[in-house]
């Protein structure tokens with residue numbers, strides 16, 4: 001504007017100005033006018049570029065927003081169609097969101113309710129396990145929770161596992177029946193051998209009635225076979241009653257372990273090294289059942305070593321209230337193909353073995369709330385680790 005005014009002033013004094021000055025003034029005017037036009041054009045280009053950029057950014061923003069909306073819609077549809085119940089509990093413990101499956105499982109009111117109260121309302125029928133809830137209608141629901149990441153609150157996932165649990169129970173029943181059938185036929189086989197041997201020895205006894213020496217020998221053999229039968233039946237009974245501990249009492253672990261070297265004292269070429277890193281621990285147990293289970297592991301080691309080798313027994317307390325007793329021998333170890341089967345009743349690789357030893361060990365240890373594991377590298381011996389809970393009364 002000022003240039004134009006200046007130009008007007010120049011025009012006003014046109015008549016008085018000398019031609020040279022006039023020309024110069026026009027040139028100046030022209031230069032300023034050109035520069036102005038250039039600036040204007042540049043400004044226009046910039047405005048154009050900015051407008052385009054704005055349009056592009058608006059477009060991408062719109063696309064992003066609609067993609068987000070579509071995603072949210074799809075998630076909503078997915079949640080609505082999900083057969084599992086989903087409940088979102090906010091930082092104040094209130095149900096902020098839930099899908100139709102959750103409403104079907106837990107009933108109304110749900111949204112806006114305190115989650116603790118909803119749980120109290122539905123678990124009135126009882127809790128079947130740590131994560132399974134038995135709902136009033138008889139349905140069993142598995143509950144898992146997950147934190148909401150950075151936000152306070154949690155997502156609760158509810159799965160109707162009524163049918164799964166029913167099938168699992170059915171499968172378990174079938175398994176037990178199959179195992180019982182298998183066991184019955186193995187037992188019949190196991191019992192028949194010592195029984196026919198005893199019958200044979202007794203009929204021999206009749207035929208040598210006058211010979212006191214032979215009578216004594218045959219009677220002794222018959223007695224041995226009958227003892228074997230007795231042991232077999234005792235072990236079967238222990239295995240069959242594996243679900244509970246009979247007559248539990250406070251038992252010092254040291255006392256149970258001290259019996260092992262005593263019992264194997266006759267095996268002169270077999271060395272038992274007892275390393276008790278936590279003496280004085282006590283267990284709540286059936287003394288005889290647990291003592292015989294631990295002795296069984298030592299006997300197996302001795303038998304695997306053919307009576308010549310060594311067994312190291314280590315006791316180590318596991319915090320806070322468990323103890324691990326490990327039996328490590330330097331025998332031949334266990335074939336990889338057999339490790340899966342050694343705890344099965346009647347599985348044996350030993351001539352004269354019944355295959356009940358480890359099955360009984362496992363049943364007894366499990367009944368005491370513990371577990372038994374085996375590690376073995378063939379050719380490098382075997383390790384059996386028994387983990388047991390300590391008594392809550394003492395030994396802590």
Ligand SMILES: Nc1ncnc2c1ncn2[C@@H]1O[C@H](COP(=O)(O)OP(=O)(O)OP(=O)(O)O)[C@@H](O)[C@H]1O
Nearest residue numbers: 300301304342348349350353354355356357358382
């Ligand atoms: N320490 C060990 N080293 C190598 N193999 C072992 C050891 N302990 C157990 N086994 C294997 O596991 C099998 C099953 O053991 P388990 O004690 O159940 O029965 P068993 O010793 O054969 O007979 P029994 O009923 O008389 O004890 C054994 O036959 C043997 O093959």
Ligand SMILES: [Mg+2]
Nearest residue numbers: 296300357358
């Ligand atoms: Mg055995």
